[in-house]
Amino acid sequence: MRILALLKRIIHQMVRDKRALAMMMVAPLLILTLLHYLLSSNTVDPRLGVTGVDETLVSQLKDKDIIVKQYDAQANLKQVIKDDDLDGFLQFDGDHINLTLINEQPSAAKALQMQVTQAIAAENAKEQAAKITTFIQTIQSKLQGAPIKLDQTKAPAISTKFIYGNEDTTFFDQLSPILVGFFVFFFVFLISGIALLRERTTGTLDRLLATPIQRRDIVFGYLSGYGLFAIIQTLIVVFYAVKVLDIMLVGSLWNVIIINLCLALVALSLGILLSAFANSEFQMMQFIPIAIIPQVFFAGIFPVEGMPEWMQVIAKCMPMYYGGDALVSVMYKGLGLSDIGIDLLVLLGFALVFIVLNVIALKKYRKI
């Protein structure tokens, strides 16, 4: 069995190359851990300076987790905001309200703006309600008939339900399934691509092809050899993400593993294929911005539905689009195998096409 011979050799080589092994197994965990803490860390409470604002509004703002600092009227707002490290400044000047935002981080500034506006609106509504009550009471005191009954309107309580996730789900919960898949994809691509590239550049591929081995045996040998390490890597990454980082996993762990294995197979066959078009490790690296990075954009981190038509077409040509969709479906939405069947089929289709192309590409080295 020539495939077995290749498999055995690849295992020998991989086990000797401790660094590559470490990169494949440990690096994804490191990045995943960093991102986990980065994205699920708490946001800092915004600091707001106020002047001329009445007490009830201040307490409302404080209820919204805004740190409020009282000031006398300030001439140079910019300086005060900078000096006191404020995120914004709210100024009441008679009927006129001024809100100055530092806008260092647009998203934080928008959130603060919204909270302040909401607080002011709520305050206004309260005042309005109080005025109406007084007005009605005044009328009633003048009319001596049956008293008009005034129902106090209460703000209806909104109870929010979530179909997927819950009120505590963060961006990371939605992102992490995609990241798990992407790391498997990326590292398998890199290692397998460079491994076959080395075989080409050192001439061992030529030598290999001077034996009665079939071209497809080489491709399948490589797939099984690096596939084995891809499986180990997938298991480590998935278990680490779910058991150690406690990433949200609603669906079945087995489905996650199946999806990642399909992704690894695609990455493996793509890596081997692209290495045919590279003459050095450096040229292999040049494929990363072209073949790998765009995959992230279309994996579901940004909603594909909102993209222009032509970009949606590109998205559908990206293996990670299907991998990301399947992973989010299982890990975040808790869907089952039947819901991700099409994604898996498409991934396997990609792998099949790449494998066939690989067998053909080896013709460059031997005609039969």
Add this chain to the structure above:
Amino acid sequence: MSASISIKNVSKSFGKKVVLNNISLSVEPGQIYGLIGPSGSGKTTLVKLIVGMDRPSEGLVHVLDTPVPNLNLLQEIGYMAQADALYTDLTAEENLAFFASLFKLSKKVQKERIAYAADLVNLTDHLKKRVQDYSGGMKRRLSLAVALIQDPQVLVLDEPTVGIDPELRQSIWAEIQRLKMTGKTILVTTHVMDEAEKCDRLAMVRDGEIITSGSPQELKEHYGITSLEEVFLKAGGEKK
């Protein structure tokens, strides 16, 4: 029995560039056949056509009466490439075992062949060493051992002694002679003239054409000179 290697009117061009032009030669069983010529003369291309890595643009190549390329034929061709194509992160033994397992050999025969080939090139004591710790000469010898691993009838050695010190060159040639004694057909390329003396027959290649061929003695007599180097220059001059 007919020729081990027979090449008839073979031409090869890559795009517009003609690398081999109407080459014919035949190598009899048990012969050492030398292809001599400067770098870039098309020797390696010819070797690749014989092994079956590439197809000729025109003409026919037969090895052991079988048309090339043919996968099963590779069982009978031992090929030593110009560059040492070895897995440097593996030990010599693992290299030999890997290549051995690509051929149709039983486990027992594989073991015997590994021991035999390693012994032939004097590497038995270094089998457990990783190839990256080998010297250049040891790598060359290991490459030769790899070419011998399946006990092929025909050996195709592309510049087996390039970049090797004189002493080692002697020992590699001694091995080639020994292989000849066991009845192997050997095709060697070289650009070193004194190695040409050791061949039974020679073909001098220049710019993709055979400028002259014959036994070293015949060539010298034909041109009336004593050194093959001069034969090469003279034959090349006549051609022009």
